[in-house]
Amino acid sequence: MIAYIVRRLILALLTIWAISVVTFVIIQLPPGDFVDAYIVQLSASGSVVRFEEAQALRQLYGLDQPVWVQYGKWIIRVVQGDFGASMEWNRPVTEVIGDRLWMTIVISFAAIIITWGIALPIGIYSAVRQYSFADYIFTFVGFVGIAVPNFLLALIIMYFGFKLFDLNIGGLFSSDYQLAPWSWGKVWDLMKHLPLPAVILALAGTAQLIRIMRANLLDELRRPYVTTARARGLVEWRVVMKYPVRAALNPFASTIGYLLPFVVSGSIVISLVLSLPTVGPLLLRALLAQDMFLAGTIVLLLGILTVIGTFISDLILMWIDPRIRAGMHE
Amino acid sequence: MSGAVADQAVPLVTAAEEKIAIASQLQLTWWRLRRHRLAVASGVLVILFYLVAVFADFLAITSPHATNSARSYIPPQTIHWFDEDGSFKPHVYALKGRRDMRTFKLVYAPDPSDKRYLAWFVEGYGYELFGLIATKRHLLGIDRGVPEDALFLLGTDQLGRDVWSRLMLATRTSLTIGLVGVALSLFLGVLLGGISGLYGGAIDTVIQRIIEVLRSIPTIPLWMGLAAALPNDWSVIQVYMAITVIISLIGWTELARVVRGRFLALREEDFVTAAELAGASRLRIIFRHMVPSFMSHIIAAISLALPAMIISETTLSFLGLGLRPPAISWGVLLQDAQDIQALALAPWLLVVAVPVIVVILAFNFLGDGLRDAADPYG
Numbered sequence: 001m002i003a004y005i006v007r008r009l010i011l012a013l014l015t016i017w018a019i020s021v022v023t024f025v026i027i028q029l030p031p032g033d034f035v036d037a038y039i040v041q042l043s044a045s046g047s048v049v050r051f052e053e054a055q056a057l058r059q060l061y062g063l064d065q066p067v068w069v070q071y072g073k074w075i076i077r078v079v080q081g082d083f084g085a086s087m088e089w090n091r092p093v094t095e096v097i098g099d100r101l102w103m104t105i106v107i108s109f110a111a112i113i114i115t116w117g118i119a120l121p122i123g124i125y126s127a128v129r130q131y132s133f134a135d136y137i138f139t140f141v142g143f144v145g146i147a148v149p150n151f152l153l154a155l156i157i158m159y160f161g162f163k164l165f166d167l168n169i170g171g172l173f174s175s176d177y178q179l180a181p182w183s184w185g186k187v188w189d190l191m192k193h194l195p196l197p198a199v200i201l202a203l204a205g206t207a208q209l210i211r212i213m214r215a216n217l218l219d220e221l222r223r224p225y226v227t228t229a230r231a232r233g234l235v236e237w238r239v240v241m242k243y244p245v246r247a248a249l250n251p252f253a254s255t256i257g258y259l260l261p262f263v264v265s266g267s268i269v270i271s272l273v274l275s276l277p278t279v280g281p282l283l284l285r286a287l288l289a290q291d292m293f294l295a296g297t298i299v300l301l302l303g304i305l306t307v308i309g310t311f312i313s314d315l316i317l318m319w320i321d322p323r324i325r326a327g328m329h330e
Numbered sequence: 331m332s333g334a335v336a337d338q339a340v341p342l343v344t345a346a347e348e349k350i351a352i353a354s355q356l357q358l359t360w361w362r363l364r365r366h367r368l369a370v371a372s373g374v375l376v377i378l379f380y381l382v383a384v385f386a387d388f389l390a391i392t393s394p395h396a397t398n399s400a401r402s403y404i405p406p407q408t409i410h411w412f413d414e415d416g417s418f419k420p421h422v423y424a425l426k427g428r429r430d431m432r433t434f435k436l437v438y439a440p441d442p443s444d445k446r447y448l449a450w451f452v453e454g455y456g457y458e459l460f461g462l463i464a465t466k467r468h469l470l471g472i473d474r475g476v477p478e479d480a481l482f483l484l485g486t487d488q489l490g491r492d493v494w495s496r497l498m499l500a501t502r503t504s505l506t507i508g509l510v511g512v513a514l515s516l517f518l519g520v521l522l523g524g525i526s527g528l529y530g531g532a533i534d535t536v537i538q539r540i541i542e543v544l545r546s547i548p549t550i551p552l553w554m555g556l557a558a559a560l561p562n563d564w565s566v567i568q569v570y571m572a573i574t575v576i577i578s579l580i581g582w583t584e585l586a587r588v589v590r591g592r593f594l595a596l597r598e599e600d601f602v603t604a605a606e607l608a609g610a611s612r613l614r615i616i617f618r619h620m621v622p623s624f625m626s627h628i629i630a631a632i633s634l635a636l637p638a639m640i641i642s643e644t645t646l647s648f649l650g651l652g653l654r655p656p657a658i659s660w661g662v663l664l665q666d667a668q669d670i671q672a673l674a675l676a677p678w679l680l681v682v683a684v685p686v687i688v689v690i691l692a693f694n695f696l697g698d699g700l701r702d703a704a705d706p707y708g
Contacts, residue, residue: 015543022552029559147691149641151648152664152683159673159680258545265550269645273668283551284649287558295558299551306548 004318012311019303020078024071027296078300084293088286093297097279101301103172104278106190107271108263110198115205115259123213127221127248128240130214138210145207150266154200154273172197172276197274201266205259213248220244250321260309264302359626362703369699372692379505379689386502387457389469390495391481394658396455400427401490403676404438404482409448420448422481435675446481449473485678487666493678496658501685503659504640507574511639512632514578519585520628526586527593528616534590541583549580550645557651566657573652577642581635588631592624626704634697637690644686660686 039049058064065073077084083093126135148156172193173186220226221244229239271280279298286295350358363369382389404425413419423440430437452471458464472481484493526537556576560569596602605615640660646652647661648668655662660682666672667679 011539011542014539015546018543019547022547023555026555026559029556143691143694144687147637147694148687149645149690151645152686155664155667155673155680156683158670159677162670162674163677261546261548264548268548268550268554269649272649283554284651287554287651290558295555299555302551303547307546310546 001318005315008311008314012307015307016304019300019307020075021071023296023300023303024074026299027074027292028067028070083297083300086286086291086294088289088291088294093294096294097282097298097301100277100279100282101305103276104264104267104271104280104302105305107172107194107198107201107267107276107278108260110194111201111205111263111267112259114195114198114202115209115263118202119206119209119213123210124217124240124245126210126214127217130218142207142210145203148204149269150200150204151269151273153203154197154270157196157200158274197270197276200270200274201263204266205262209259216248217244220247250317260313261306264306268302354622356622356625359629359700359703363699366699366703368695369703372695372699375692376689376696379501379685379692382498383502383505384460385469386498388459388467390492390498391454391468391470391483392492392495393455394491394496394499395656396491398490400436401482401486402436402488404486404490405676406485406493406678406681407440407482409483410445421445422448425482447473448481484681485676487676487679488672493663493681496663497682497685499658500660500663500682503570503653503657504643504661504686505689507570507643507653507659508636508639510571511574511577511581511643512635514574515582515585515635515639516628516632518578518582520589522582523586523589524593524616527590527597530594537586537590541586544580544583547580549642552580553577553642553646554649554651557646566653569653570657573643573646577639577646581639581642585628585631585635588627589624592627593620596620596623626700630697630700630704633693633700637693637697640686640690640693 039054043049081094085091086093086096089096122138126138129135173189174193221240223244226239226244229243230236234242267276267278268280268283270276271278272284275281279302283295283298286292286298353361404427407422407425409420409422411418411420413421422445423442424444424446425438426441427436427438429435449471450469451467452473453466454468454471456464456466470481482492482494484497486492487496522537526534553576557573560572564572602615602619605619610618643652643659644661644664647654647659648664650665652661653659663679663682664686667676667682673680
């Protein structure tokens with residue numbers, strides 16, 4: 001059990017390291033170094049940067065040293081919580097991102113809850129009533145869910161919402177609460193706006209999860225112990241729910257590992273279509289304006305959050321699955 | 331594997347059994363696939379789409395780059411199939427554009443007195459068929475007249491470009507970018523997956539950890555970051571290649587997983603041991619004995635990887651970070667339909683969603699059918 005946790009932890013740290021390297025590459029990729037960009041930015045707003053100042057900045061960021069030293073200096077500052085300044089906004093990156101990171105988490109989390117909430121009962125139903133009419137319908141809807149990229153789904157729903165109900169369904173808050181400080185009213189407003197984007201985001205993952213759940217449960221239902229339970233006269237509900245469903249749930253929990261990166265990715269794109277106040281639109285704008293510290297920080301934070309989420313799901317998995325606790329299973 | 335079947339069948343071999351016994355894995359897969367109607371229909375659909383990609387210019391009506399501000403946002407036209415006398419003569423009415431003085435929007439009214447008859451194989455803008463033969467022939471056009479004036483099957487966009495023609499060209503770009511991307515991923519996947527499965531041990535562990543790390547990173551922000559760094563002055567072709575490389579960097583992991591799994595399973599098979607004992611070289615064992623028997627698995631994995639590639643390209647271009655105009659792809663076209671204002675004004679721009687969804691669905695059904703057919707124990 002300890003070995004399992006340690007292995008997962010090492011993998012998580014490795015992933016975070018890989019993400020930090022990629023982030024650094026992204027920050028470095030645009031031509032010229034960021035002091036050049038910074039000076040251009042400052043001169044545009046009228047202030048003059050003296051040569052010594054530029055040199056001092058270069059020294060601070062280690063731009064005159066080899067790449068790996070630059071990476072080292074950058075990562076040390078990041079670990080201390082200094083992500084640099086956004087050139088476009090002229091404020092520290094953390095300040096610019098502010099609430100938006102939490103909004104991304106809220107939407108992703110809601111999407112995963114919905115994914116589970118829909119996939120579990122439908123998966124069970126499709127397996128128990130295999131080849132029934134409803135099973136075919138769910139399978140078909142599942143395929144459509146996989147085939148329609150979620151930004152397209154958001155676009156289509158937005159269009160019909162506008163056409164049929166004359167609604168503008170973008171955003172996460174109504175105009176009254178847009179700029180208001182946090183209050184219960186604002187939270188309630190958020191709760192009212194959250195379901196639609198969360199469902200759109202959840203659909204593709206749900207389809208895959210339904211198919212996994214159905215396949216797992218079908219395997220379990222063919223086991224002799226199910227026949228035994230039936231022969232002993234257990235009620236059908238108990239026969240299905242008590243053991244096969246529980247056994248089929250294990251791989252179900254482990255799928256969160258790939259579900260999370262998938263959902264976080266999706267949230268970026270649909271936020272742009274539905275103009276949600278997540279980091280998505282901010283990231284796109286930062287990238288287009290080559291505001292690299294801001295863009296890099298968003299990529300880094302999203303990556304780290306995903307890894308943490310996956311790690312937590314691994315712990316949950318361990319709690320659900322006794323085989324992992326006993327160290328018999330990977 | 332086929333050896334064992336043949337042995338048991340020796341006493342009483344019917345012609346059909348013998349056919350099965352000596353059939354190659356690919357043949358067996360094909361026979362099984364044929365029974366899967368949905369997969370076969372999807373396969374035909376996919377082939378049709380690639381035909382569109384090959385003959386995109388021929389199917390286009392007007393030059394996809396020709397802009398004309400006097401033709402901005404023309405709605406899709408209705409084709410009238412019969413003339414007044416009841417004879418079959420498909421035609422469209424010529425359009426009269428007029429500016430609405432209150433909204434300053436161009437509105438178009440069909441003029442029933444001015445009929446334009448449709449004609450096959452007419453001359454239009456020049457292009458090169460297969461990149462070789464210079465020609466001006468197009469499948470559809472207008473009899474005695476230029477289609478630029480009158481024929482807009484799916485309407486026009488803001489700059490007055492014909493949506494139908496742009497859709498044809500976009501299909502070519504989006505479908506081929508998938509192919510190039512998959513070819514790259516396949517190369518990486520087979521190479522690394524093969525090494526991983528064949529040698530095992532430390533190399534296997536390292537490669538598996540790399541795959542796990544790559545899969546746990548949210549891809550879209552990463553792609554966005556990498557794609558945004560492409561220099562602005564790059565040509566369309568350079569951007570195209572760069573985008574495929576970026577997409578393949580993540581896409582190879584699934585293929586590597588499949589290949590590794592097959593290698594691991596096949597390593598223990600009797601026929602591989604037999605070949606080893608007979609003194610076959612390593613390369614011969616891999617390419618003569620192992621690869622043919624999991625070829626069908628790779629084909630199935632490819633047909634599932636292709637739609638993922640297409641979605642990736644479409645998403646990136648939609649965000650404005652992938653292919654950029656003047657390149658035309660599904661994502662670039664969808665970019666015009668990005669916000670509710672554009673959609674309210676010109677809902678027909680959303681028509682691009684149809685081929686995207688259809689082709690991805692078809693690939694998924696086909697891939698699913700292939701995966702079932704490729705597994706002899708399924």
